[in-house]
Amino acid sequence: xxxxxxxxxxxxxxxxxxPERWSVTGIEALFDLPFTELLFxxxxxxxxxxxxxxVQLSTLLSIKTGGCPEDCSYCPQAARYDTGVEASKLxxxxxxxxxxxxxxxxxxxxxxxxxxxxxxKDRDVEKVAELISAVKSLGLETCATLGLLEDGHAxxxxxxxxxxxxxNIDTAPDKYGDIISTRQYEDRLDTLQRVRGAGVKVCCGGxxxxxxxxxxxxxxxxxxxxxxxxxxxxPINNLVQVEGTPLHGQDKLDPLEFxxxxxxxxxxxxxxxxxxxxxxxxxxxxxxxxxxxxxANSIFYGDKLLTTGNPDVQADRELLDKLGMTTS
Ligand code: SAM
Ligand code: DTB
Ligand code: SF4
Numbered sequence: 001x002x003x004x005x006x007x008x009x010x011x012x013x014x015x016x017x018x019p020e021r022w023s024v025t026g027i028e029a030l031f032d033l034p035f036t037e038l039l040f041x042x043x044x045x046x047x048x049x050x051x052x053x054x055v056q057l058s059t060l061l062s063i064k065t066g067g068c069p070e071d072c073s074y075c076p077q078a079a080r081y082d083t084g085v086e087a088s089k090l091x092x093x094x095x096x097x098x099x100x101x102x103x104x105x106x107x108x109x110x111x112x113x114x115x116x117x118x119x120x121k122d123r124d125v126e127k128v129a130e131l132i133s134a135v136k137s138l139g140l141e142t143c144a145t146l147g148l149l150e151d152g153h154a155x156x157x158x159x160x161x162x163x164x165x166x167x168n169i170d171t172a173p174d175k176y177g178d179i180i181s182t183r184q185y186e187d188r189l190d191t192l193q194r195v196r197g198a199g200v201k202v203c204c205g206g207x208x209x210x211x212x213x214x215x216x217x218x219x220x221x222x223x224x225x226x227x228x229x230x231x232x233x234x235p236i237n238n239l240v241q242v243e244g245t246p247l248h249g250q251d252k253l254d255p256l257e258f259x260x261x262x263x264x265x266x267x268x269x270x271x272x273x274x275x276x277x278x279x280x281x282x283x284x285x286x287x288x289x290x291x292x293x294x295x296a297n298s299i300f301y302g303d304k305l306l307t308t309g310n311p312d313v314q315a316d317r318e319l320l321d322k323l324g325m326t327t328s
Contacts, residue, residue: 022225022268027218030264035256039294042263045270046295054326055292056110056273057301058143059103063131064090064115065307070147070182072170073246074207074239076307077116083244085307090115090127093134100135103302106313109328111135112143112166112203114306118183119148119191129160136161143203143233148183149191154198164233165195166203172219175212179247192227202227205235205277208261209253217261225268233298234265234272238279240308255287259294266295273298281309285319292323 030038046052067087068077076083100111113131120128124146132142144157145166154165169188170176176185195202204227206220224234238258241248258279265274275298276283276291283291303312311319320327 022222024215024218024222027222027225027264027268028215030267031214031218031260035260038260038263039290042266042295043293045267046297049271050297051326052292052295052297053324054297054328055320056275056298056328057108058110058112058275058298059099059106059108059302060112060114060300060305061091061096061099061103062116062306063096063113063128064088064117066116068116068118070118070180072180072182074179074210074242076242076245078245081244081246083242087116090124091131093131096131097134097138100138100140104138104140106302107327108140108301110141110143110164112145112164112300114145114166115147116306117147119150120146120153122153125153125156129156132157132160132162136163145203147191148187149194154194154200158198158200162200164201164203166233166235167191167195168205168207168235168237169220169223170206171210171212172216173223174219175210175216179210201233202231203233203235204231205233205237205265205275207237207239207278208258209239209250209279210247211250214257217257218264221261221264221268224265230269231272233275234269235275235277235300236262236265236296237277238283240278240282240305242308252282255283256290258283259287259290262291262296263294275299278305278308280311288319289323292325 065088066077066085067079070078076085103111136142141163143164143166144162171179173185208217274296276296277300301316304310
């Protein structure tokens with residue numbers, strides 16, 4: 001068979017400093033495109049900034065699980081919901097390092113440490129800073145997601161070697177109050193500002209499949225794309241429905257609508273890593289493949305997310321091999 005695959009040269013992403021301003025209606029118009037047209041536009045943008053055959057691998061570790069005082073209605077770690085997740089203390093450095101070494105040996109290039117806090121106390125930040133330095137010294141990129149940050153926290157984490165801070169806006173601003181009542185959307189923006197101010201790269205995305213309308217999915221993407229600059233890393237989660245959480249039993253999102261969301265994120269945030277995040281197990285191989293074709297170029301890689309399942313490493317390797325994808 002004739003070799004027809006054209007390997008597109010990766011270009012260094014342009015700095016995301018002069019974002020286009022996106023209106024919700026402009027983004028809804030992208031969602032409304034015929035599927036093949038939307039995918040073509042997303043692929044075109046993708047190829048202008050990245051090698052479309054390459055996927056970045058990030059591994060998650062829950063360094064402090066459960067017992068969280070917040071009421072995020074999707075989350076199995078909120079203390080108020082009976083989900084069977086046991087609360088635990090912050091992990092010891094040696095155990096975190098072991099997990100980071102294993103992730104690196106399996107091929108991950110970024111290690112993301114998550115804590116079920118509303119936000120860390122000063123003492124917690126000191127301890128997490130030690131974990132970050134240790135993980136960074138292995139040669140991995142570092143990411144942390146610890147909740148709302150206060151004065152000085154982002155700077156301490158930056159000095160320890162933090163590359164990315166994950167802090168999701170989760171849903172459209174006009175949907176936020178339906179999902180979380182213990183904090184405001186603006187509190188999230190304030191922490192994102194602190195992260196930027198300290199010179200740490202921003203990982204910020206959201207969850208779809210929480211009963212939002214298409215217009216609200218467009219609102220989520222608009223809010224992300226209009227951050228100035230827009231996030232370097234954009235995790236798009238498909239709600240993992242956990243028994244005991246208020247969102248368990250929610251109508252499931254049409255998988256093709258998930259693919260559309262990925263495509264629209266790619267078009268509106270051309271130089272970002274768009275990451276297939278929670279919910280990959282439920283998507284299956286064919287839909288994930290469409291997501292890669294729509295411009296997704298990162299995944300959470302490893303047998304577990306924070307408390308829920310993820311495709312195992314072997315299955316991911318087989319899928320990526322089958323698709324002829326390379327990893328970084
Ligand atoms: N407690 C911190 C916070 O909320 O920022 C950090 C950890 S929290 C678990 C990180 C993110 O995980 C949330 O913002 C949400 O987007 C995602 N997440 C949590 N539970 C999820 C679920 N059941 N399905 C999909 N995404 C989920
Ligand atoms: C993100 O956007 N998704 C990840 C990561 N950032 C921290 C977390 C997904 C959590 C899914 C539910 C769980 O495993 O507890
Ligand atoms: Fe707590 Fe984060 Fe879960 Fe919300 S998403 S309940 S803040 S761990």
